[in-house]
Amino acid sequence: MAGRRRDYTGLFEWGVATLTWPSESVCGDSYVVTEVPHGAVVAVFDGLGHGHDAALAAERAAETVRRFGSEPIVPLVHRCHNALIGTRGVVMSLAAFDAPKGSMSWIGIGNVEGVLLRADRRAAPAHEHLVQRGGLVGHSLPPLRPSMRTVAAGDVLILATDGVNPDFLAEFDAKAPAKRIAEKILNKCATRRDDALVFVMRYGTESGPE
Numbered sequence: 788m789a790g791r792r793r794d795y796t797g798l799f800e801w802g803v804a805t806l807t808w809p810s811e812s813v814c815g816d817s818y819v820v821t822e823v824p825h826g827a828v829v830a831v832f833d834g835l836g837h838g839h840d841a842a843l844a845a846e847r848a849a850e851t852v853r854r855f856g857s858e859p860i861v862p863l864v865h866r867c868h869n870a871l872i873g874t875r876g877v878v879m880s881l882a883a884f885d886a887p888k889g890s891m892s893w894i895g896i897g898n899v900e901g902v903l904l905r906a907d908r909r910a911a912p913a914h915e916h917l918v919q920r921g922g923l924v925g926h927s928l929p930p931l932r933p934s935m936r937t938v939a940a941g942d943v944l945i946l947a948t949d950g951v952n953p954d955f956l957a958e959f960d961a962k963a964p965a966k967r968i969a970e971k972i973l974n975k976c977a978t979r980r981d982d983a984l985v986f987v988m989r990y991g992t993e994s995g996p997e
């Protein structure tokens with residue numbers, strides 16, 4: 788329906804859990820969830836190192852996604868890169884959901900872990916890992932090749948920084964509320980040698996795409 792904008796907010800249920808490196812007052816990991824005309828864009832950032840300068844870089848990246856989130860992924864990552872020149876830089880993973888199409892595009896630069904869990908028990912594979920390419924946003928970008936996946940109601944996206952042990956998949960019930968999943972993963976799998984952030988989003992909570 789041209790000109791009519793549907794509100795997709797109710798389609799996403801999300802939650803986050805964070806842990807700050809013990810000797811610091813600010814967390815160098817950050818995240819963003821922003822509504823865009825066709826759905827939502829979510830991203831997790833890990834500023835290089837920890838403390839204030841890491842937090843500054845991660846927050847600047849989040850601001851950039853908030854502001855330019857309706858642009859396609861590749862130019863959006865370039866925006867982040869340009870905004871972060873002169874900072875410590877971040878590694879990041881980002882996913883853009885297109886609700887009318889029932890799809891998600893995602894991309895990872897550096898080592899923010901990304902996993903998509905399928906709600907459909909017969910789905911093969913039952914979960915997929917985001918392919919990450921080495922790089923540091925603000926310093927050096929790899930070739931940017933987002934990949935696209937179809938998504939169905941109940942699918943769960945998890946993004947976690949490297950302060951979380953990447954073998955977290957066995958640690959939770961995928962039907963639990965997103966916030967509960969994030970807290971559980973953090974409690975069980977944080978390395979406690981770095982800042983840590985776990986972001987969980989369940990797609991299609993209220994109603995499926997039309």
Ligand SMILES: [Mn+2]
Nearest residue numbers: 833949950981
């Ligand atoms: Mn880290």
